[in-house]
Amino acid sequence: MGEAPVIYVENLKDRFSNGFNLRFKGFETSIDVGDKTFVIGSNNNDSISSIEVQIYDKSKGKWVIPTVLGTEPKRYEGHSAILLNEDRIMVITWGSTPDDCIWFLEVDTEYVKQQKKASGTEVVAWSKGVRGDAEKPVVISGPSGVGKGTLINMLMKEFPTMFGFSVSHTTRAPRSMEKNGVHYHFTERSIMEKDIKDGKFLEFASVHGNLYGTSTEAVEAVADSGKRCILDIDVQGAKSVRASSLDAVFIFISPPSVAKLEERLHLRGTETQEQIQKRLQNAKAEIEQGKSSGIFDHILCNDHLEKCYDDLKVTSLSNSLSECTSSFTNLDVDLVSFVFVIETPWIRRNYLN
Numbered sequence: 220m221g222e223a224p225v226i227y228v229e230n231l232k233d234r235f236s237n238g239f240n241l242r243f244k245g246f247e248t249s250i251d252v253g254d255k256t257f258v259i260g261s262n263n264n265d266s267i268s269s270i271e272v273q274i275y276d277k278s279k280g281k282w283v284i285p286t287v288l289g290t291e292p293k294r295y296e297g298h299s300a301i302l303l304n305e306d307r308i309m310v311i312t313w314g315s316t317p318d319d320c321i322w323f324l325e326v327d328t329e330y331v332k333q334q335k336k337a338s339g340t341e342v343v344a345w346s347k348g349v350r351g352d353a354e355k356p357v358v359i360s361g362p363s364g365v366g367k368g369t370l371i372n373m374l375m376k377e378f379p380t381m382f383g384f385s386v387s388h389t390t391r392a393p394r395s396m397e398k399n400g401v402h403y404h405f406t407e408r409s410i411m412e413k414d415i416k417d418g419k420f421l422e423f424a425s426v427h428g429n430l431y432g433t434s435t436e437a438v439e440a441v442a443d444s445g446k447r448c449i450l451d452i453d454v455q456g457a458k459s460v461r462a463s464s465l466d467a468v469f470i471f472i473s474p475p476s477v478a479k480l481e482e483r484l485h486l487r488g489t490e491t492q493e494q495i496q497k498r499l500q501n502a503k504a505e506i507e508q509g510k511s512s513g514i515f516d517h518i519l520c521n522d523h524l525e526k527c528y529d530d531l532k533v534t535s536l537s538n539s540l541s542e543c544t545s546s547f548t549n550l551d552v553d554l555v556s557f558v559f560v561i562e563t564p565w566i567r568r569n570y571l572n
């Protein structure tokens with residue numbers, strides 16, 4: 220950050236093969252990043268609707284097929300590509316809808332570096348271009364057992380480079396599969412109380428007999444990674460965040476019934492019978508507040524998981540995208556990419572400041 224990015228364009232509007240003549244039957248673009256050439260090709264001449272990536276490692280004189288993470292762009296007629304900040308390639312697709320035409324192929328971001336280290340292979344990751352409202356943190360709230368964690372995991376799995384989870388602090392004991400620093404920062408009550416006094420928390424609440432809270436650092440860590448922050452917090456916490464200076468989108472997940480909630484908590488098997496009863500008692504008040512307090516921008520019912528997940532994606536992803544790109548519909552693609560680079564707050568914050 221701090222320096223304007225070196226932006227250069229290759230093959231913009233070039234509807235012919237770039238000469239690599241790989242196995243792509245559609246259109247190819249190539250972008251040099253350090254000693255690697257990333258070749259992006261779309262298979263639009265046959266039934267395969269995918270976009271493929273290959274890397275030519277100039278230092279080794281070898282072609283590599285990387286592991287591709289994230290959700291890739293859907294079928295389209297061709298694309299243009301621009302390198303941003305030496306770590307991601309902005310891909311503008313032709314023939315796709317205005318809300319689906321701007322994508323990033325992350326080639327050397329922190330996330331990709333981590334994944335390369337973990338897997339020991341070449342890795343690239345797709346993420347979708349977003350701006351405006353879509354940058355706001357997403358606060359997801361709802362009673363215990365409604366499925367918040369399940370839905371958030373689905374979102375993070377499908378869009379690993381777009382969303383980052385705010386890791387809360389809690390005084391409750393870890394469950395068997397939970398890892399410190401990943402699921403929660405597990406901490407002592409006295410330490411957490413001192414940190415709260417010292418102003419380190421954006422919000423905190425006593426939930427089911429334990430202390431839970433979101434540190435300012437947790438939210439900033441996600442923002443610093445260039446991702447959109449997701450908070451999984453209870454209704455009291457959501458109320459506090461609503462009253463804070465953090466501008467967020469608030470989503471309440473409601474259960475189809477308290478009986479279903481009870482069934483899910485039993486099936487999850489992470490709490491004792493007594494703890495489940497406590498959580499169910501609290502759930503009734505939370506459902507009341509969630510539906511009537513006016514805190515929440517969206518209320519989604521998690522009856523059928525897939526349906527609820529689709530609704531969550533619509534509320535947390537798409538509204539601002541269509542808003543921002545609809546005005547570009549009739550513009551030349553070169554101009555679209557230029558306007559997007561200038562206009563996008565995310566790009567401005569990360570590359571142009």
Ligand SMILES: Nc1ncnc2c1ncn2[C@@H]1O[C@H](COP(=O)(O)OP(=O)(O)OP(=O)(O)O)[C@@H](O)[C@H]1O
Nearest residue numbers: 362363364365366367368369483487521522523524
């Ligand atoms: N739509 C659904 N239908 C049936 N089971 C579901 C559904 N959504 C989630 N579950 C299951 O319900 C259980 C509780 O889900 P999850 O742990 O995601 O809830 P939660 O809201 O995060 O709870 P907590 O607030 O206690 O952390 C899990 O076992 C999950 O697999």
Ligand SMILES: Nc1nc2c(ncn2[C@@H]2O[C@H](COP(=O)(O)O)[C@@H](O)[C@H]2O)c(=O)[nH]1
Nearest residue numbers: 363387423424426431432433451452453456
């Ligand atoms: N106010 C806050 N609530 C939080 C936070 N992190 C989690 N939670 C909520 O606690 C309950 C119970 O969680 P569990 O992991 O013990 O099942 C659940 O409703 C969470 O949403 C937080 O930082 N602040």
